[in-house]
Amino acid sequence: MRPRDFALERFFARWEFEAEMLLCASDVEGWAMSEVLDLADEEDRRAWQDLRLGYTDSHGDPQLRAAIAGLYESISADDILVFSGAQEAIFGLHNVLLGPSDHSVAVRPAYQSLAEVGIAAGAQVSRVELHEADSWKLDTEAVRAALRPNTRLIQINEPQNPTGGLSDRPTFDRLVEMAAESGARLVVDEVYRFLEFDPDKRLPAGADALPNGVSIGVMSKSFGMAGLRIGWVATRDRELLSRLAAFKDYTTICASAPSELLALVALKARDRVMARNTAIVAANMPLLDGFFARWAGTFEWVRPLGGSIGFARLLADVPVDRFTEDLVRDTGVLILPGTLFDDTGNHFRLGFGRTNMPQALERLESYAARTLR
Ligand SMILES: Cc1ncc(COP(=O)(O)O)c(C=O)c1O
Structure with a gap:
């Protein structure tokens, strides 16, 4: 569909x-190109000059994957799959995890693909409503009530688009528990991570919270480099990663070489x-x-x-x-x-x-x- x-x-x-x-x-x-290149060390500056515009490693450049893994606590380079933006990561994940016999839970309002891709894949998607009167807080009991025996995926977004909401730690921990008990996979869209106004309120990453938890990340939002179109999935579930890699062969195959190198430079100078x-x-x-x-x-x-x-x-x-x-x-x-x-x-x-x-x-x-x- x-x-x-x-x-x-x-x-x-x-x-x-x-x-x-x-x-x-x-x-x-x-960011301007010149500003990003100013962040580069000698080695990366040389790599930029010598860069060849061939196909790249379909999993993502190993050095870039290592730099992305540095954003997490329990993740290694092999737990990362690079995508062309977070959008492609969402498209791949929801297609790989959801089919006509499956169910997922997604909040509303939200970035549309977080529910729409699953619907297009034939899955049933229950929406958990966020309410302004509750300060847009995610109600974990509403998530629990939406769970079904065939719920494969609980999809959240922290910090959230469009509300700017951010769950507190007990709420997040309850969702983690719920996912572990129910067998549904917790997928956290973390494209606004690192922009928490109070860094102490930053939540653990989905990929760190559970062995099969998933984090979706991107260079676009917090890092200010949307034009790179570099996003990723982080998860310790290697089986999921290999299914995603096989899916990506039908979308972009691999990322752009200049973008991968610029993303590496930016992540090395992340602070x-x-x-x-x-x-x-x-x-x-x-x-x-x-x-x-x-x-x-x-x-x-x-x-x-x-x-x-x-x-x-x-x-x-x-x-x-x-x-x-x-x-x-x-x-x-x-x-x-x-x-x-x-x-x-x-x-x-x-x-x-x-x-x-x-x-x-x-x-x-x-x-x-x-x-x-
Ligand atoms: C919550 C969320 N996820 C994913 C994306 C897609 O990110 P990108 O455009 O970098 O692929 C967006 C973009 O607005 C977003 O707000």
């Missing part, structure tokens, strides 16, 4: 490069990369705090706990789809209506990982002053 259109990606295809400013992007400000990226988010958050304080009664949000996005709500009596369209046409500023996430609560996604967020927010605010007051 063909998956339904990916509503968010179709919307971005329409607006992303036409809008002047994205106030909804989920990736941190993209510097993340210092720059977390500083951008940290500078933007107080501006959003001020905005929501000034506009209480018109806009509200549950302050995110991590990542580079949050899910705000337009309380004025204007449908968010119309507000979005009028806003971008009038000001060039793009927000993302919650309807793209099947949300009916007049929410919209805000992104705060970009350096022009202050200017974009100013334009939103003056537009709101003209049209909503």
